[in-house]
Amino acid sequence: MTRTPSAGRVPEDRYRGDVLAAPARPARAATEGVEAVRDLVVEEVITGWCGAVVRCDRDLHTVELEDRKGTRRTFPLGPGFLLEGRPVLLQAPVRPRPRAASRTASGSVAVPGTRARVARASRIYVEGRHDAELVERVWGADLRVEGVVVEYLEGVDHLADRLAGFQPGPGRRVGVLVDHLVPGSKETRVADAIHRGRDGDYVLVVGHPYVDVWQAVKPNRLGLAVWPNVPRSVPWKHGICQALGWPHRTSADLAAAWRRILAAVDSYADLEPALLGRVEELIDFVTAEPRGEMEA
Numbered sequence: 219m220t221r222t223p224s225a226g227r228v229p230e231d232r233y234r235g236d237v238l239a240a241p242a243r244p245a246r247a248a249t250e251g252v253e254a255v256r257d258l259v260v261e262e263v264i265t266g267w268c269g270a271v272v273r274c275d276r277d278l279h280t281v282e283l284e285d286r287k288g289t290r291r292t293f294p295l296g297p298g299f300l301l302e303g304r305p306v307l308l309q310a311p312v313r314p315r316p317r318a319a320s321r322t323a324s325g326s327v328a329v330p331g332t333r334a335r336v337a338r339a340s341r342i343y344v345e346g347r348h349d350a351e352l353v354e355r356v357w358g359a360d361l362r363v364e365g366v367v368v369e370y371l372e373g374v375d376h377l378a379d380r381l382a383g384f385q386p387g388p389g390r391r392v393g394v395l396v397d398h399l400v401p402g403s404k405e406t407r408v409a410d411a412i413h414r415g416r417d418g419d420y421v422l423v424v425g426h427p428y429v430d431v432w433q434a435v436k437p438n439r440l441g442l443a444v445w446p447n448v449p450r451s452v453p454w455k456h457g458i459c460q461a462l463g464w465p466h467r468t469s470a471d472l473a474a475a476w477r478r479i480l481a482a483v484d485s486y487a488d489l490e491p492a493l494l495g496r497v498e499e500l501i502d503f504v505t506a507e508p509r510g511e512m513e514a
Contacts, residue, residue, distance in 0.1 A: 249297055252306040254281045260308065261300040262293050276310040338365045340391040340504040343380065346370050348476050349395060349431045356486055357497060364505050374408050377423075381412070386420035389507075393500030399425025422503045424496040429454045432479055434493035439482040 252258070254274040260283070261268040269283030272290065284290045293299075297307045342361075344350050350370045354361075361368065371377055374396050386392045394412075396405045409423035428434055429448075432455070437445050448457030459466030459475050466472060486494055 249305050249307045251309050252299075252301055253311040254295065254308045255311055258301075260306070263298050263300055263305075265291075267291055267293075274310055276313075279310070281308055338367075338504070339389055340366065340393075341384065342366055342368045342393045342395065342500050342504055343377065344368060344370050344395045345374055345397055346372060346431075348480075349397070351476075351480060352431055352434070352483065352489075353395070353497060355480060355483055356489065357501065360501065364501065366501065366504055374405050377408060377412065381417055381421060386417045388420070390420065391504045391506075392417075392421045393504045394421065394423040395496060395500060396423060396425040397431060398427065398429050399423075400427050422500065424499055426490070426492045426496055428490075428492070431493070432458065432476070434490050435479055435483055436488055436490060439488050440479065 252260075254271045256271055256273075258271045259268070260271070262283070267283060267285065269285040269291070271281055272284045273282040274280075274295070275282075279295050280292050281295050282290055282292045295308050295310060297305070299306050299308050342353075344353060347370055350368050353368055371380060371394075377394060381392060384390070384392060394409075396409065399405045399409060405425055409425070412418065412421055412423050426434055433445050437443065442462075446458060446461035448454050448461070452460075455472050455475070456466045459471065464471070464475050464478075466475070482488065
């Protein structure tokens, strides 16, 4: 007796398609990706080599495995590895994101996201461009947070005129950093005269003992035991470059020498304490707001 299919139901055709074709295989699950971190133990399936990861080269896209005998072999990253019996795809470890510096170059606690403060009326003067660049390299972040502008004088001889034009007073303090502030020097005489003058309450002149701010960089940062001695008859920067075998005939030579020195400075730890203390003192002075003083 022939069965009639029920209405609406399509009978299955057991003979549809190619009877000689291979049966369809179920879709394979995607191979798990695993980072090739150090000491991860895997097996390379083609060679059967089993070992722990000792090195991963991101650029060459390779991984180096060491077996229990200490023998090492290198394989390409990617598929073809077993981890605890299951196939995995070895990948180079993800580079960690660089952490925001918790300290500024001066050693102060960094405040992420802090915007530069609107500049104060108070100022810090330094003798020359090199002084200004060194202060910026180490204390730049602190000065922007405090709103302190650093200007250079091109020599302490111009200090009195600059102060006369600036007119220090309440809320308009001036801190001055000079080179070679030692007993009997011209710089010391200028500082004493300023402190005794009418603006003495609002001006602070401090300095380091070095002939030039170059010497405030620790010599070991340049591979030196000490800075060379330079005769008084020789311009100091020229004498230093000559003693170190650096070009020194032109201003461009001296500028290149300074860039070399400045590049050796990464933080306050690369500077002599005789400079560090003086700059910190100036920053404290120009940012202080004693009772009775208001910002202009």
